[in-house]
Amino acid sequence: MYDIEIGSRLLSDTPERVDDFRAYCERSHRYRASDDTRTFALEKAYWSLHGALEFQASEDDSRQRIVDLEMHLLAVLSRMEAYGVAFDRGKLRQIGSEIRERVRTLETEIFELVGEQFNINSTKQLQHILYDRLGFPASKKTKTGRSVDTEVLSELSKHYAVVGLILEHRTLRKLLTTYVEGLDKSVNPKTTRIHTTYRQLGAATGRMSSESPNLQNIPAWDELSDRIKSCFIASGHDRRIMVADYSQVELRLLANLSEDEALCRAFEGGEDIHMRTAKLLFWEHITITPDMRRMAKGVNFGVIYGITGYGLSKMTGTTPAEASRSIETFYARYPRVREYYDALLENARRTGYVATVFGRRRYLPTIRDANRMIRERTEREAINMPIQGSNADIIKYAMVELSSQFHEHGIDARMIMQVHDELVFDVASQAVERTAVIVRDVMEGVYRARIPLIVEIGIGEDWHAAKA
């Protein structure tokens, strides 16, 4: 028996859990502890968190709350990492062969059309082929030359068929190297599962990050991505994957933080929030087209990031002027949002920091910088942090609470992944119903406000099936 005090709490009391801590220490702090130095490793993990927390929880009433949260989460994460995610390697390799075959075909076609062979993955060689050999017009520049990113290539592909093939080739190569081959290498041969490492304070806002492999940027938007996700499976035939994600959490938080009446009502009406904003932005139109809804969705997200008209226009494909008008209209329809941001920035300039609903802080020393670019960037960081950070606090708190409730109720369910506003569980089939009730109650219950958080739950044999 070991008694390890982490923070102010006694968190572990069995050898198994201490080993979990040690695994966590080794994985996340690049420190390899021998058996007789486990106490030292634990202290190191503790102090590492403690040091990072100095920046996010300096002396005030909220400090202990954040420290407690992170120290409890440390144990939860160590168990998630050690347990890992079951993975269907055979299925992944099948997908890999199919992609490889298509990539080969594309390369043949591209070389045929271009009239010579070259390395399509090389930015430098691609620039030379497109702009010098073929004489296509270059539109955007990078620091060192003429850009060949997706935006530029999409425009060119309207006129030149070969560019469309190059775009497809690039997408498939990305999928193949980063995801298919990357995930294949990440399968631990001993456990046959994938064990990521979470950086608990990986982002300045309080969010976590995931590395080796990063399970927080697995593709999600097309059929091939769905197939890759379907390789993440339940750990037995009598088990299921359960996905629980917060619906529109950042906009709901904005509604609560700003107390804007129209934004609150938009949620209380139960209507699709992007459609609701579209109707407010384009009130003079009888029908809302998909383009209008896309614009509204862009504005809704953009406002959370402290958007500029220029940035929004890049995202939605409209002109900067039209994008700026939409942003102005957004603030006119949701006036308290602008007031909230004005007050937030004023406060940040005065105190030097912004904070989440839990009191987690981000210090912004450049909020009064003489350089306008730096100052405005800092203002956008200030606007984004309370929303992104509160989201992080809330889901972290839910993770700690869920872990403890599973234990308390003897539920055969394991938390296996976190993707910012989504939790994934590996659950015994017979426990699925009870687990779903607990998951929803806890996730929705950890934060209460006028506009409540809504959790959507899906169940399936794999990660994709559970989300569908």
Add this chain to the structure above:
DNA sequence: ACAATGGTCC
């Protein structure tokens, strides 16, 4: 080893 470029996620 490292910078630059590009791409994936929330």
Add this chain to the structure above:
DNA sequence: ACTCGGACCATTGTA
């Protein structure tokens, strides 16, 4: 002129 918040990773090419 103007590059929207927060991350991680692969590849190429230069050092």
